[in-house]
Amino acid sequence: MIAEEPKIKNVYEREDLLTGCQAVSQAVRLADVDVIAAYPIRPYTEVMDALSKIIADGELDAEYIIADSEHSQFEIVKHASSVNARAFAGSSGTGWCYGFEALVVTATDRLPVLFLVGNRALDDPGAFGVEHNDAMAVRDMGWLLAWVTTPQEALEHVLIGYRVAEDKRVRMPMALAMDGAFLTHSQHMVKIPTREAVRQFLPPYDLGDGRLHPDNPISIAPQVNEDWVMELRRQNWDAARRARGVIKEAYGEFNAVFGERYSTPFFTEFMTDDADTVLIGLGTVCAPGRTACRRLREKGEKVGFVSLRWFRPFPTIELRESLKRFKAVGVVDRDFAHGSPDDGGILMHEVRSALYPLKNRPAITNIITGLGGRDVSIDDCIRMYEIAQKSKTDDKLDNFVTWIGVRE
Amino acid sequence: MATETIVYDKIKGVHKIPLEEFYTSGHRTCQGCESATTMRAFIKVAGPRTVVTGSTGCMYVANTSYMTTPWIVPWMHTQLGAAGSSAIGMAAGLRALKRKGKIKDEPINAIAFCGDLGGGDMGLSGISGALQTDYDLLIIMYDNESAANTDIQATGLSTYGAQTTFTPPGSKHRIMQRRWKKNVAGMLAVGHPTCKYVATACATFPPMDYMNKVRKALAVGGPTFIHTYDPCPKGWDFHPRYSHEIGEFGIKSGLYPLFEVIEGQVVYSYDCRKTAKGRIPVKEFLVAQGRFAHLIPEDIDYIQKRVDEMWEEWEIPGVAPIKGILK
Ligand SMILES: Cc1ncc(C[n+]2csc(CCOP(=O)(O)OP(=O)(O)O)c2C)c(N)n1
Ligand code: SF4
Ligand SMILES: [Mg+2]
Numbered sequence: 001m002i003a004e005e006p007k008i009k010n011v012y013e014r015e016d017l018l019t020g021c022q023a024v025s026q027a028v029r030l031a032d033v034d035v036i037a038a039y040p041i042r043p044y045t046e047v048m049d050a051l052s053k054i055i056a057d058g059e060l061d062a063e064y065i066i067a068d069s070e071h072s073q074f075e076i077v078k079h080a081s082s083v084n085a086r087a088f089a090g091s092s093g094t095g096w097c098y099g100f101e102a103l104v105v106t107a108t109d110r111l112p113v114l115f116l117v118g119n120r121a122l123d124d125p126g127a128f129g130v131e132h133n134d135a136m137a138v139r140d141m142g143w144l145l146a147w148v149t150t151p152q153e154a155l156e157h158v159l160i161g162y163r164v165a166e167d168k169r170v171r172m173p174m175a176l177a178m179d180g181a182f183l184t185h186s187q188h189m190v191k192i193p194t195r196e197a198v199r200q201f202l203p204p205y206d207l208g209d210g211r212l213h214p215d216n217p218i219s220i221a222p223q224v225n226e227d228w229v230m231e232l233r234r235q236n237w238d239a240a241r242r243a244r245g246v247i248k249e250a251y252g253e254f255n256a257v258f259g260e261r262y263s264t265p266f267f268t269e270f271m272t273d274d275a276d277t278v279l280i281g282l283g284t285v286c287a288p289g290r291t292a293c294r295r296l297r298e299k300g301e302k303v304g305f306v307s308l309r310w311f312r313p314f315p316t317i318e319l320r321e322s323l324k325r326f327k328a329v330g331v332v333d334r335d336f337a338h339g340s341p342d343d344g345g346i347l348m349h350e351v352r353s354a355l356y357p358l359k360n361r362p363a364i365t366n367i368i369t370g371l372g373g374r375d376v377s378i379d380d381c382i383r384m385y386e387i388a389q390k391s392k393t394d395d396k397l398d399n400f401v402t403w404i405g406v407r408e
Numbered sequence: 409m410a411t412e413t414i415v416y417d418k419i420k421g422v423h424k425i426p427l428e429e430f431y432t433s434g435h436r437t438c439q440g441c442e443s444a445t446t447m448r449a450f451i452k453v454a455g456p457r458t459v460v461t462g463s464t465g466c467m468y469v470a471n472t473s474y475m476t477t478p479w480i481v482p483w484m485h486t487q488l489g490a491a492g493s494s495a496i497g498m499a500a501g502l503r504a505l506k507r508k509g510k511i512k513d514e515p516i517n518a519i520a521f522c523g524d525l526g527g528g529d530m531g532l533s534g535i536s537g538a539l540q541t542d543y544d545l546l547i548i549m550y551d552n553e554s555a556a557n558t559d560i561q562a563t564g565l566s567t568y569g570a571q572t573t574f575t576p577p578g579s580k581h582r583i584m585q586r587r588w589k590k591n592v593a594g595m596l597a598v599g600h601p602t603c604k605y606v607a608t609a610c611a612t613f614p615p616m617d618y619m620n621k622v623r624k625a626l627a628v629g630g631p632t633f634i635h636t637y638d639p640c641p642k643g644w645d646f647h648p649r650y651s652h653e654i655g656e657f658g659i660k661s662g663l664y665p666l667f668e669v670i671e672g673q674v675v676y677s678y679d680c681r682k683t684a685k686g687r688i689p690v691k692e693f694l695v696a697q698g699r700f701a702h703l704i705p706e707d708i709d710y711i712q713k714r715v716d717e718m719w720e721e722w723e724i725p726g727v728a729p730i731k732g733i734l735k
Pocket of ligand 2: 444643
């Protein structure tokens with residue numbers, strides 16, 4: 001077992017001021033990725049800018065292909081992955097959707113490619129800012145999908161992502177989502193691991209008897225029709241279920257190599273110990289969310305914040321166990337699901353459905369905010385807490401869903 | 409001559425065609441399916457150290473059913489418009505793994521095939537992308553002149569006037585396929601100056617021509633492209649017994665020019681103008697197929713006129729529809 005190997009002395013080679021995208025590029029270098037396919041679209045592009053320079057400088061030995069479209073970009077890495085090359089790509093917004101067909105088959109082909117999604121609003125009209133609907137589009141397709149909140153976490157989740165995705169029990173592609181601009185382009189100090197430490201944590205990619213090579217003459221994805229498709233869907237379903245355990249294992253081993261970086265794999269809690277009301281959200285909304293929380297605490301309000309990291313597989317049990325401690329949960333969606341039940345956001349539906357089996361469920365309310373990159377302020381978050389607190393006593397809220405930060 | 413510049417293992421006679429098959433039983437293509445012959449022939453001459461992708465279409469759906477795959481070589485499905493990108497992916501992956509010592513460094517052919525709709529319409533941009541790389545890869549576009557798998561719909565490569573399920577003759581409009589056949593090989597050759605080999609072919613005529621073109625494409629190095637003309641009994645409405653003849657008529661009438669562009673040099677593999685009979689009338693090709701049964705003499709004249717133009721007015725006959733500089 002990896003954890004039992006002698007501890008490496010120097011797990012970090014240096015510390016540097018990096019954006020989220022640059023941090024990911026360092027992780028791709030450390031993961032010794034073999035094939036990268038690039039196509040420009042803001043805001044994820046910066047990772048490809050950084051990687052091209054890393055390759056030009058000889059710091060990574062990889063094929064770097066400038067594709068003619070996202071569809072090609074995604075197909076290129078899919079097929080590279082099928083010959084057992086570790087592959088990396090990414091996109092944002094409408095680019096992610098342009099290649100959607102390829103994203104679907106990458107999952108059904110069970111190819112563990114890692115993609116960075118620099119979240120961006122979908123066209124029309126054009127907007128560069130963050131919205132989560134792009135990445136969310138793959139949520140039911142057999143992808144691993146996680147949001148990170150700092151460049152350090154981003155770097156680390158490329159390594160964790162490959163490890164989980166490539167695990168024989170999982171073999172699912174991984175989408176690492178990151179709020180456009182707020183994380184893709186914001187700089188933080190980042191500790192960059194040594195190759196040695198990364199090697200200890202991340203084993204080489206081995207597709208085994210699934211790889212396309214003359215020594216292993218198999219046919220991949222032949223036409224199956226109604227004879228077999230259901231069994232294959234079932235295998236995907238099983239893999240997604242197994243992934244939860246593999247994720248936990250991976251964090252354990254990550255901590256063993258790098259020190260206690262993560263106390264919980266699926267989400268991070270802030271000031272929740274004695275809280276009665278919490279907000280839960282994905283991505284960088286945790287920053288104003290936590291500050292608002294601290295301010296309310298100063299006034300004696302028992303509030304807390306939960307940053308959800310893994311959206312697929314959804315940590316149903318863990319989240320249920322955690323959230324049942326509270327009286328009210330306000331779900332913050334940076335996405336929309338027009339015409340869905342109660343017209344709420346995607347995250348709300350997922351959280352509410354995870355809590356449904358509880359006898360004494362916390363009151364749930366939904367906030368839609370920050371669309372298209374609109375700033376979510378501390379005051380906005382204070383309002384969100386107030387709305388959530390109100391829902392404890394008033395379950396007949398006129399509006400179950402509140403839009404915050406929108407001109408009415 | 410330019411052909412001499414490619415050093416390759418030439419098949420010198422029908423008795424020298426390799427006996428071993430790498431595309432065998434298990435497929436369920438129609439009787440007389442020329443595209444199946446195109447598959448069988450390319451992999452026969454490429455041999456077992458090959459990885460193959462095929463885009464959606466008859467050569468996927470009718471060809472490669474779960475548990476009865478006809479492919480002896482490693483094969484993978486790719487999306488309808490993804491032949492070019494799948495070839496890049498395989499070739500890039502193999503190159504990186506070899507260079508980094510992760511797999512044995514040995515020649516492995518990367519071949520992707522696609523239909524006329526998948527490659528000639530939808531996947532053009534991906535194929536163009538592939539032909540701009542420096543990877544060793546071959547893309548074969550098998551052209552049965554329709555979206556055959558979805559029940560014979562017209563594509564940008566269907567011959568003018570052809571009846572398909574999207575282009576039925578009607579009482580008001582006799583001809584619904586009013587597009588002239590897209591010149592994919594010519595376009596790709598002209599548009600990709602660093603690509604060393606682009607060719608057109610027909611699996612069975614002239615004998616061995618196609619097989620040798622596959623050998624040349626694989627030997628020359630870099631990205632290469634072959635467009636094959638594949639008569640389809642179901643879609644073209646003729647008896648399966650005539651598949652080879654109909655391809656031959658298409659070539660002899662000049663509708664299907666057979667050529668290679670080797671590092672920018674055009675080589676006619678079969679110059680229909682220079683045979684004893686010269687170019688045969690395109691009518692011989694058209695009347696042999698039910699899909700043209702609704703055409704009237706004026707339509708046939710129109711098609712003939714355009715084919716004449718291809719050979720008599722194009723600066724590079726049959727290859728590039730440029731008529732020279734306007735004086
Ligand atoms: C993106 C996408 N659109 C449509 C289809 C439906 N479809 C499957 S096969 C096919 C026809 C393909 O035609 P062609 O490439 O000429 O191959 P052929 O069927 O003629 O062999 C179509 C349209 C598909 N599989 N994928
Ligand atoms: S429809 Fe045409 S291309 Fe398809 S299998 Fe039949 S003959 Fe071949
Ligand atoms: Mg076709």
